[in-house]
Amino acid sequence: MNAVLEVTALSAGYGAARAIRAVTIRVEQGEHHAIVGGPGSGKSTLLRTVVGLHPAANGTIRFNDTDITRERPEWRKARGLCLMPQNHRLFTSLTVEENLLVGARWGAPGPWTLSRVYELYPYLLEKRRALAASLTLSEHQAAAVGRALMANPRILLLDAPADLAALGRLTKEGLAVVAATREVPAGACHVHRLIDGTVTTTRTEVRCRR
Numbered sequence: 001m002n003a004v005l006e007v008t009a010l011s012a013g014y015g016a017a018r019a020i021r022a023v024t025i026r027v028e029q030g031e032h033h034a035i036v037g038g039p040g041s042g043k044s045t046l047l048r049t050v051v052g053l054h055p056a057a058n059g060t061i062r063f064n065d066t067d068i069t070r071e072r073p074e075w076r077k078a079r080g081l082c083l084m085p086q087n088h089r090l091f092t093s094l095t096v097e098e099n100l101l102v103g104a105r106w107g108a109p110g111p112w113t114l115s116r117v118y119e120l121y122p123y124l125l126e127k128r129r130a131l132a133a134s135l136t137l138s139e140h141q142a143a144a145v146g147r148a149l150m151a152n153p154r155i156l157l158l159d160a161p162a163d164l165a166a167l168g169r170l171t172k173e174g175l176a177v178v179a180a181t182r183e184v185p186a187g188a189c190h191v192h193r194l195i196d197g198t199v200t201t202t203r204t205e206v207r208c209r210r
């Protein structure tokens with residue numbers, strides 16, 4: 001099967017300091033990957049570089065067989081490469097539903113609608129008229145995932161997601177998911193260990209092997 005995302009020998013950093021070094025990861029449609037590493041291991045830098053919010057120093061990023069290493073982040077997002085950042089950044093003065101609708105503005109048409117997001121996270125339906133500022137941390141993060149889904153991504157990158165259980169449902173529907181976490185998440189099939197910016201091991205769980 002063709003890869004949705006192919007990261008090859010990717011390096012990036014801050015000034016002279018490298019935060020990720022020669023990272024190679026291949027993600028196919030419907031796969032659930034985890035980037036697992038301790039604080040400062042480079043998880044956020046890797047995800048931010050893949051979506052174009054941070055420049056690549058070396059290596060390539062291919063998305064649906066197209067080299068996107070130098071493309072702008074908006075271009076990547078409009079084609080379905082979506083990041084839910086660690087700090088979520090919902091618009092706190094807007095309601096939950098208004099935040100979700102903002103997500104649809106920069107995305108592509110597709111299966112994700114308000115009702116499908118509410119089906120995934122029923123508690124957001126109850127809070128749809130509440131201001132985002134009033135949400136608990138896990139509700140806030142669910143709304144941030146919902147907002148990302150409203151853009152109908154082909155692949156969703158999540159930095160430190162709280163509700164890992166919901167991610168399994170996304171991959172069943174064909175969405176590729178890459179979650180950066182400190183511990184190995186239960187549902188992930190492909191686990192990449194990141195230590196000091198380098199992927200030291202990549203393991204495919206036995207239950208996921210074909």
Ligand SMILES: Nc1ncnc2c1ncn2[C@@H]1O[C@H](COP(=O)(O)OP(=O)(O)OP(=O)(O)O)[C@@H](O)[C@H]1O
Binds near residue numbers: 046
């Ligand atoms: N804006 C920045 N300027 C300089 N160095 C940075 C910056 N952001 C991150 N770093 C450094 O880059 C390295 C990787 O950081 P990064 O935030 O990518 O790690 P992380 O695995 O996401 O950490 P955490 O789990 O704590 O979020 C660390 O050494 C960090 O100190």
